[in-house]
Amino acid sequence: MSLVFIVSVLLQLGCAVHVVRSGRPLYWIWLLLIGSYLAVAVYILVAVIPDMRHDPRGRQVTSKALQAIDPKRRRRELQRKLDIANTVENRRRLAEESLQVGDYVNAQELYQSLLSGMYETDPNFMLGLAQSQAGNNDFVAARDTLERLIAANPTFRSPDGHLLYARCLEEVGETDKALEEYHVLADSYPGEEGRYRYARLLRQVQRAEEARDVLQSQLRRAKAMPGYYRRKEQTWLKAAKLELAQIGDS
Template identity: 35%
Template sequence: MPFLGLGVHVLVALFFAVHAVRSGQERYWLGILFMFPGLGSAIYALTIWLPEMRYSRQGVALVGGVKRALDPTRELREAQNAFEDAPTTDRRLRLADALLASNRASEAATHYESALKGIHADDPDIQVRLAQALLECGHAPRARELLDELIKRRPDYRSPDGHLTYARAVAAEGDRAKAREEFETLIGYSSGFEAHACYAQTLADWGETVAARELCERTLAKAKRLPAYARRLNKPALDRMGQLTKRLAAADQSGR
């Protein structure tokens, strides 16, 4: 079935084309990707995407996930020891990230707030991480307020993580119309599937089970057409969507 292979190559090229535009790469990459989707994608992955992913939050999260599976408390211990040796801002942020990953969001929020001083007082990346911690420890209104202020002050700032946190905070406040608008925008441009998983769960929480199941099914079908490495990178979100699909199907069966 040659057309199927061609379709996969084109989908991969589209994935990298979106990445090229969003990350500000030279426009000639678009020509390479669409003129030679298979070879172009391989070259782009090796020269641009993989080196970048190594240092991206997603890449760091993937490596961190493996380390946590082998020794769940290692990063937190090392971050705590490093901060006690020298309480610099960078080490404080590392500790805050480790606390957040260990489901200690309240403590993480305290460290993020402490980091927002001096030259870092208006750092948008730290503010996004603080908003994430606030949301996780149940302070959705404060998280939304912080991000609303950031949007007003830095309308040019872009952060998919911040956008997802904002959508989740709006949903937690009960503003369904605004949350739906933010989630729809997110899944329209997100290269990964974390936003899809969060939106599907939110729809299910609202009782919109049909919409939640349809979103899961579309996303999982799309993921099957992606290369294996892309599926591995998005495995946590895809697994959650698969589990949600099963729960919704089971609930539908029991309700009949």
């Protein structure tokens, strides 16, 4: 049995299932069986694609597929919108997208332009600026931005901002302060990165036994978590296992 025939049958079956689920006339099934690839192509164009446009799940799948094919597509769309209307909302969206795709220079410029007037101390814009500065490896500027954020918005809470602040302190050589922040994050950060970075820094300052305790506790805790959580955090859990192995070898 050839691969072409198998693919044809699978496509026909998939479209037939769509016919039944969408309540379309059953004559489509006969057309699909008779017409093979041509009928499948026609059906996808006149039925499947229009349905996907109106189905939130379909739109999400389509959006992800387009993003995978052309990662900068959304950014170009947002840039066009900003060119048409230079509003705070359009700049915010483009800044967030630039940060997401790793264009830290553009993100930093946009966030700096947003931090004026009534938004001069907006905590979300300040956090975005700090994230883009850190992305540009300017950890001193990022730390300073976060400290201004804290001073201007004492009730603002952001786990990602807290972790970034600890990272900045570590990068600029304020090790003791970084350890204090990581110690808090080890219990409060909603993920494994905070615990891993705390243990790694402990090991770097020759506190290997404490680092081992943190890592062992982290891995035991992860085993008790649901599978989806371990899959989501697998990067940091793998890094924790490697760090623990290196402590054992040292």
